[in-house]
Amino acid sequence: MYEYIKGQLASLEPTQAVVDCGGVGYLLEITLNTYEALRRVEGEQVKLYAHHVVREDAQQLFGFSEMAEREMFRLLVGVNGVGNQTARVMLSSLTVEELRSAIQTQDAKKVQRVKGIGAKTAQRIVLELADKVGVVGGMTAGVVVQSNQARDEAMSALMMLGFAKPAVEKLLMGSDWVGADGTPMTVEEIIKEGLQRL
Helix, strand or coil, X not given: CCCEEEEEEEEECCCEEEEEECCEEEEEECCHHHHHHHHCCCCXXXXXXXXXXXXXXXXXXXXXXXXHHHHHHHHHHCCCCCCHHHHHHHHHHCCHHHHHHHHHCCCHHHHHCCCCCCHHHHHHHXXXXXXXXXXXXXXXXXXXXXXXHHHHHHHHHHHHCCCCHHHHHHHHHCCCCEXXXXXXXXXXXXXXXXXXXX
């Protein structure tokens, strides 16, 4: 129904964005990869590729900064046992290129490292998508932000993804969240690490 939403980026959180199109605000569920891309252009004109989900009790719009990410999302939700939120967590834990590589090399263990993905589901994803992921492209890396701000945003995102606040606080407050080179980790990097540890 919706191919893309183009307009002013009105607000941005690690899991959601609101795009103002001619006075109408569209709330889109986003991945961390899209969040990182949008954070660099906050307040400017943006274009998000949309995926519309209609259920009996709700409607949702998912937004992606790259068409390749939307295509990977659609491939993932087409696999039995993978829902919209699971696909979003997968695309928040791994980039499109990392997922594509894992599927093409039959690396089910890498897919299984994503929170909520069991061995059978990981194997099913690898088997069902092996011949479909060749056309899917990659994504850009995140941008470094101040560690405290990144940690706060990561905490908000992890709680919005359904993790309990005490567990998230214990995890995030127990580390300085710096990379091997000593630079502060991005929000995306903190959340990816958090998803593996929680």
